[in-house]
Amino acid sequence: MxxxxxxxxxxxxxxxxxxxxxxxxxxxxxxxxxxxxxxxxxxxxxxxxxxxxxxxxxxxxxxxxxxxxxxxxxxxxxxxxxxxxxxxxxxxxxxxxxxxxxxxxxxxxxxxxxxIVGWDKDTQYSHLQTITPLQQRRTELEKEELERRQRLDRQFPSSIGEYHAISNKDVRLRIARFLFAFERQHQSPAHNHQKEKMMNEFGWAFRQVKPLCDEYAKNAEFKAEVQEILKDVEVRDPRRKPS
Structure with missing residues (x-):
């Protein structure tokens, strides 16, 4: 020893x-x-x-x-x-x-x-065989949902009801700014430039934006609602003003 x-x-x-x-x-x-x-x-x-x-x-x-x-x-x-x-x-x-x-x-x-001592390789393999396709499908669905939301965000509402159905506050603010600029496009080059820029950026056609713009022009209550949103933005950040 x-x-x-x-x-x-x-x-x-x-x-x-x-x-x-x-x-x-x-x-x-x-x-x-x-x-x-x-x-x-x-x-x-x-x-x-x-x-x-x-x-x-x-x-x-x-x-x-x-x-x-x-x-x-x-x-x-x-x-x-x-x-x-x-x-x-x-x-x-x-x-x-x-x-x-x-x-x-x-x-x-x-x-x-x-x-893990004594880990059953067959059990692990079976688990991976089952869960891997599910994880891949989940990733695909998440991607599809993201694309769907982005597509909806880029669409222009055709009515006041569709405008109110928008849950994303940033998207709603974007539409409000466009309505404000569209109405004043003939009053200043800045408003007209903003309107054209937004239509090009988001791929909006004139026929898409006209119905809601017409509602904005003739519906005083809706116009007041949109302008109130823009005023709230000015209060929170004086640098952000409707143009």
Whole structure:
């Protein structure tokens, strides 16, 4: 036995050095089990050496033994039995403590391990086969929904009802600005330029914008609503003014 308590016979043979990638699963598991068992034996030997120490009694222990009654007498025999029971109790307690410590260490290792021991590859493969198409389909639907929303955002409402149905405040503000600019396009070049720019940017045709622009021109209540939105923007940010 070497000084660390582990003899050469405790180490499983490694005919190919480290585990060979060509070994079958059974051979790999056997090698790993033998290596783990050897490590556990080494740990236990270290524990015994730490707790039991040297096989030779210390000077104090020898002096104590000299003062004990002769074990051939009844008092001496009773004392020896009592000492052996106490020694056994301590040995058992040490063993229980060691096993508890070892078990707790294994529990912690399993808890904090980044790998799942004994993971079923077939289960994982089946799971991936099922979930991957679903994830791909989800991505496709999300893309379609985004494109649909963008397409709706770029459309121009043809009626007051469609305008009120717009949930995106930025889109509604965009329409309000266009209505304001459309009505004043003949009053200033700036308004006309803004109208033309927005129609080109969002691909709006004249026939698309005219119905709501006509409603804006003749419906005083709707016009007041649109202008109120633009005023609110001015209050929040003086730099943003309807032009």
């Amino acid at each position: 070497s000084k660390n308590g582990l003899s050469e016979s405790d180490i499983p043979g490694k005919p190919y050095g480290d585990p060979d990638s060509n070994w079958d699963e059974a051979r790999k598991r056997r090698y790993e089990r033998e290596l783990r068992d050897a490590a556990e034996r080494h740990s236990f030997v270290q524990h015994v050496l730490e707790k039991k120490g040297s096989f030779f009694p210390s000077l104090d222990e020898m002096k104590e033994d000299i003062g004990k009654p002769d074990s051939r007498t009844l008092p001496g025999l009773k004392g020896q039995i009592r000492d052996m029971k106490e020694k056994h109790r301590k040995d058992v307690q040490d063993l229980v403590d060691y096993q508890a410590e070892t078990y707790w260490g294994e529990v912690l290792d399993a808890t904090y391990s980044s790998e």
